[in-house]
Amino acid sequence: MIEIENLVKKYGDIKALDGLNLTVKKGQIYGFLGPNGAGKSTTILSTLGLIYPQKGRIKLFGEEVFRDGKYNEKQLVEVKKRIGYMPEHATLWEFLTPMQTLDIVGESFGLSKEERMKRARELLELVNLWEVRDKKVGKFSKGMRQRLLLAQALINDPDLLILDEPMTGLDPTGIAEFKDIIRRQKKEGKTVFFSSHILAHVEEVCDTVGVIVKGKLRVEDSIDNIKMSFLKKAGYLILLETDKPVSFDNVDWEIEKVSETKYKIKAPGDIRPEINEIVWSQGAKILQLMVRVPSLEEVFLKLVEENKG
Numbered sequence: 001m002i003e004i005e006n007l008v009k010k011y012g013d014i015k016a017l018d019g020l021n022l023t024v025k026k027g028q029i030y031g032f033l034g035p036n037g038a039g040k041s042t043t044i045l046s047t048l049g050l051i052y053p054q055k056g057r058i059k060l061f062g063e064e065v066f067r068d069g070k071y072n073e074k075q076l077v078e079v080k081k082r083i084g085y086m087p088e089h090a091t092l093w094e095f096l097t098p099m100q101t102l103d104i105v106g107e108s109f110g111l112s113k114e115e116r117m118k119r120a121r122e123l124l125e126l127v128n129l130w131e132v133r134d135k136k137v138g139k140f141s142k143g144m145r146q147r148l149l150l151a152q153a154l155i156n157d158p159d160l161l162i163l164d165e166p167m168t169g170l171d172p173t174g175i176a177e178f179k180d181i182i183r184r185q186k187k188e189g190k191t192v193f194f195s196s197h198i199l200a201h202v203e204e205v206c207d208t209v210g211v212i213v214k215g216k217l218r219v220e221d222s223i224d225n226i227k228m229s230f231l232k233k234a235g236y237l238i239l240l241e242t243d244k245p246v247s248f249d250n251v252d253w254e255i256e257k258v259s260e261t262k263y264k265i266k267a268p269g270d271i272r273p274e275i276n277e278i279v280w281s282q283g284a285k286i287l288q289l290m291v292r293v294p295s296l297e298e299v300f301l302k303l304v305e306e307n308k309g
């Protein structure tokens, strides 16, 4: 649905995208994860033809819409009919109701009055705003606003949804609701591409995650695979306390002696059985043995740190 090849975008001296490669396949829920300033919005704006990158290639629905500094405007207009977009800093008309909002947006897509009413009802039910359809948006919470913006992005029944930081500022309930709506989109065969700088937003809902740092995609994989490969690298942290000093010969773990009988050990996996064996063979006893596996958040931060360069 989206194929980006070697995309370069500079703002003056700032290289926002530094040869970005990214592929989003049909039916995927793709989480585009990266710290602030990594280039997420720049990628999204380029994909939609809203800014001009200097180099690279962008294909949408298999059609080339951008190549080396030029958009194919005709092609772009055509494919954009199949895209729903929710910008990062979108505003709503405060004095309108959700019904009126969707009515106006629907009209701009050329839907008839009858179609608009039907679509507005379907969408407001989907995003759980049907009950408040006639209340003014001005009084809405952040979560309600985000859900209305999503309904707006869905008005043209798009095959591809592109959402820029849709869950930022939502509380845990708001995030759970939003994820649920995204999952329902997948069930209907839609493709969803959304950005976030918060790992928890992409967890549980995305089948693929791409991590962008400094304008380059560093990893693109399932969240489980990303976690596994980093666990291997980051390792397990084991805290050991024994009743008397023990020595660790012929092992290649990183060992830090905290005191005579306390050790911090970093190893590629769960080495508790091996530790047990070593301690026991030296006639010592284990007083404490704790294993700490890095959290996914730590894995993500480590990945960001490694690529800051």
Ligand SMILES: Nc1ncnc2c1ncn2[C@@H]1O[C@H](COP(=O)(O)OP(=O)(O)OP(=O)(O)O)[C@@H](O)[C@H]1O
Residues within 6 Å of the ligand: 011, 014, 015, 016, 034, 035, 036, 037, 038, 039, 040, 041, 042, 043, 197
């Ligand atoms: N219009 C602009 N003029 C100059 N620099 C810009 C402009 N837009 C973005 N940048 C810079 O380009 C880099 C990438 O910005 P971008 O907004 O794409 O990042 P992001 O990952 O979306 O971050 P955030 O989550 O903070 O929005 C940053 O260094 C940013 O300061």
